[in-house]
Structures are given as structure tokens and as C-alpha cells.
Amino acid sequence: MLNMKELPSIRALRTFIAVANHLSFSKAARELSLTQGAVSKQISLLEQQLGQPLFERHLNGIRLTRIGLRYLPQIVEALEALQNATAGLRQLDQVEEVLTVNVSPSFASLWLIPRINGFVRAFPHLQVQLKTGDGLVHDISGDNDIVIRCLPLAKHYDNATLLCRENLRLVASAALLRQQPIREIDDLAKHVFLPQVTRPQLWEQFRIHHKIAYPMEFYGVGFEHFYMSLEAVKNQQGLALLPDFMVDDLIINTSELFNPLKSMMASHYGYYIIVPHYKRHARKVCVFTQWLTEMMASSQGHAS
Template sequence: MLDMKELPSIRALRTFLVVANHLSFSKAARELSLTQGAVSKQIAQLEQQLGQPLFERHLNGIQLSSIGLRYLPQIAEALEALQNATASLRQLDQVEEIITVNVTPSFASLWLIPKINGFAKAFPHLQVQLKTGDGMVNDISTDNDIIIRCLPLAKHYENATLLCYESLRLVASANLLQLRPIRHIDDLANHVFLPQVTRPQLWEQFRTHHDIAFPMDFYGVGFEHFYLSLEAVRNQLGLALLPDFMVDDLIAEQLLFNPLNSAMTSHYGYYMIVPHYKRHARKVCVFTQWLADMMGNSQDHIS
């Protein structure tokens, strides 16, 4: 291991990055609020310390040397790591605990994020770190404290609690319905349906649920997540099936519409998965109780 005295200073490395970015000592000096001479001196001292030239000097300017090209990305990554570590420490200065919650992207963007400010105000010393994931959870021995997934209804999921059954709304934009109103089930024949690529069976279930005999016209682009389908609906690309607790507020505000008041229960549910050894941790109990209260207060979804 190198002696700390042999390592370049943070200031010298920062100067190297700025000069490499501009390929100009004068422009780097302006950004760093230094004289051009001071910048040139720092680079010269760094090169002397490394025993390698970082730049090639030419009459019409400078270029990174082959050594400089190799050194630059490693130093950029190292300084970024230092900045991240320092920023994280400062942000966590007033935080007593951290809880990591891993949720599906649509659950995060369409339900959790709009409501998470209430949790932050109620529990200011407990910071929630949100991560996203999808599909089955095969390994819960990770840094996640709570995992929320939409899974086929079953009783065999280990360490899982059913939060709610999935009930889907047929949704459309106001402009689309003005162009092609839907007053009867047969009016759906005039519309395009947005494919759900990970669960194409939902539209087949919808067809059976409403006893639809006419061919269904599907849009040429499929969408993996509900939040993508929602954006497609807003852009008047077609009709989508979206979970009620994610869109009912938008329907109430008439930002979206549910033609025919169509609702359909899928064969899926939203499960909260907590590793057994974390189940009784205070932070987990606080968040799971808040989650149950929020979902229960908004729509009687808790099973």
C-alpha cells in the first residue's frame, strides 16, 4: 500500500479533471477561480509526482497523453465516490435509521411517491431509501428491509403478506373519448388497446369478463410497466388496464376516465415481503403500519 504522503492531493486531482475536461489551462483557471500559472504549476507538480506526463503540449493547445487517458476515468470515478460518501454522510446527519424499500416501478411512481411525503413528515428521523425491482423474489437475504411485488395469488410465498388484490380499471383520456365515445361495450370495437407485454393474458381475461366477440385492435407498441401504459393513455394512444389504487385519484379529478365503469379483478395481488429476521425491527413495523393505514384509508384494499 502506498504511503499517504505519496498520494496526490484532492486539489491536484480536481485540477487535472477540470483541465482534461476543457483541454485548456486558461478555461480551467476560470472555472477554478485560479490564475493560469497556478493551474499549470499544479499539473506540473502532479506529473512530477506521478513520474508520467498527463498532457501533451503543442503550439495549438494540449491533449491528454496515453497515460492521461488511462488515468482520467479512474480518478473521475474515485473522486465521484468521495463526493457521494461525503454527501451521504451530510444528508444522514439528522437521520437515526434508514429503511430500504424495494418496490415495483409502477407502485413507486403511481402510488408510493405521491404519498411518501406524509411518512417523511411523520417520521423525520427515519429515512426511506427507495429502490425498484420486479418479478419473483428468489433471494431476500439482501440489504432490502421490505420488498413489494405484484405476484400471482398464492399462499406459498415465504415471509409474504398480501396487501391487496389487484383490481383493474379500463382507462382512457378525455380527448380520446371525445373523438370516439364509449357508451356501450360494442363501442370498444372503435378503439385501440395498449398491450401489457409482461402480462398479455390481462386483455384475454378482459375479453372473457365482458363477453367480447369482436376482434380487439392492439397498438403496435407494448409496455412493460403500468406507469408506461399510463403515459401512453395520456398521449391518446389507446385504452389501458391499470390498477384501481394507482388511478382512482386521477379518475376522481377527471384527468382520466373509466368508460362503462369497468372494473376487473385479476388473478394477482400486491405482496409485502419482509425477511423473517427483520420482521420485528422497529423501523419495519413503523413503515408496514403506515403502509397498511394508507392503503386501507384510501380504498379498503387490505385483505
């Protein structure tokens, strides 16, 4: 391991990055609020310490050497890691525990984030770190305390508890319905349907559920996540199938979205809370799981 005295100073490295970004000593000096001479001296000392030239000096300017080009991204990454570590430590200074929750993107953006402030107020010394992921969880022994996933309804998932079943609503924008009203099933023939990339079978299930005999026209772009389909609906690109608990508040409390024909269909999927066995009884996991369950019950009760 290098002696600390052999390592370049943070000041020298920040100066190197500034000069490399601008390819100008004078511009780097203005950015750093230093004199041009001070910048030039920092670079010279850094080059002497490294034993390698970082810049080629020419009459018409400077440019990075091959060594400088290789050194720059490594230094940028190292300083960013140092900044992240310091900022993260400062943010955690006022909390007693950290709870890491890994959720599917649509669950996070359309349901959890709009409600999470209630949990933060109730448990001010517990910081929640939200991450996103999707699909089956093959290893839950990592950093995550809680994982939430949408999976086919089943009883064999290890360490999993069903949070709610998924019921899908047909969703359209108010502007689109003003142009092409939907009063009965046959009116759907005039509309375009938004493909769900990860679960293309949903529209086939919808067709069978509503006994639709005519061909369904699909939009030319498929969407991986429900929150993406919702944005496409808002932009009048077609009709989507979206989970009731994610969109009911928007349908009830705004005039932007509608559920034409009051259509709802069980998808045979559910949202599961997955917790590693050894974390199941941790206080932070218990309070968040209880809060999730109560909030979900409230959402579904309000919708019904």
C-alpha cells in the same frame, strides 16, 4: 497500501479533470477561479508525482496521453464516490435509522411517492430510502428491509404478506373519449389497446371477461410498466388496464382520465410485502408496514 503522502491531492485531481474536460489550461483556470500558471503548476506536480505524462503539449493545444485517457475515468469515478459518501453522511446526520424499501416502479411512482410525505412527517427521525425492482425476489438477505412486489396470488411465498389484491380498471383519456365515446362494449372496437409487455395475458383475460367477439387492435408500442401505460393514455395513444388503487384518485379528482363502462376486472395478482425473517420485528419495519397497510385500506375504501 499507499502512504497518504504518496496520493495526489484532491485539488490536483480536480484540476486534472477540469483541464481534461476543456483541453485548455486557460478555460480550466476560469472554471476553478485560478490563474493559468497555478493550473499549469498543479498538472506538472501531478505528472511528476505519477511519473507519467498526462497531456501532450502541442503548438495548437493539448490532448490527453494514453495514460491520461486511462486515468481520467478512474479519477472521476473515485471523486464521485467520495462526494456521494460525504453527502450521504451529511443527509443521515439528523436521522436515527434508515429504512430501505425496494418497490416495483409503478407502485412507487403512482401510489407510494404521492403519499410518502405523511410517513415522513409522522416519523421525522426515520429516513426511507426508496429503490425500485421488479419480478420475483430470489434473495432478500441483502440491504433491503422491505420489498414490495406484484406477484400471482398464492400462499407459498416465503416471508410475504399480501398487502392488496390487484383489480384493473379500463382507463381512457377524456380527450380521446370526446373524439370516440364509449357507451357500450361494442364501442371498444373503434379504439386501440395498449399492450402490457410483462403481462400480455391481461387483455385476453379482459376480452373473455367482457365476452368480446371482435378482433382487438393493439398499439404498435408495448409498455413494461403501468406508469408508462398511464403516460401513453394521457397522450391519447389508446386504452390501458391499470390497477384501481394507482389511478382511482386521478379518475375521481381530475377530469383528465375516465373509466369507461365502469369496467373493473380482478387480475389474479396481488401486491406483497416481503420482509426477511430476521428483520420482521424491527421497529422501523413494523411502523412502515403498519402505515402501508392503513394507507392501502384507506385508498381502497375511498375508491369503493
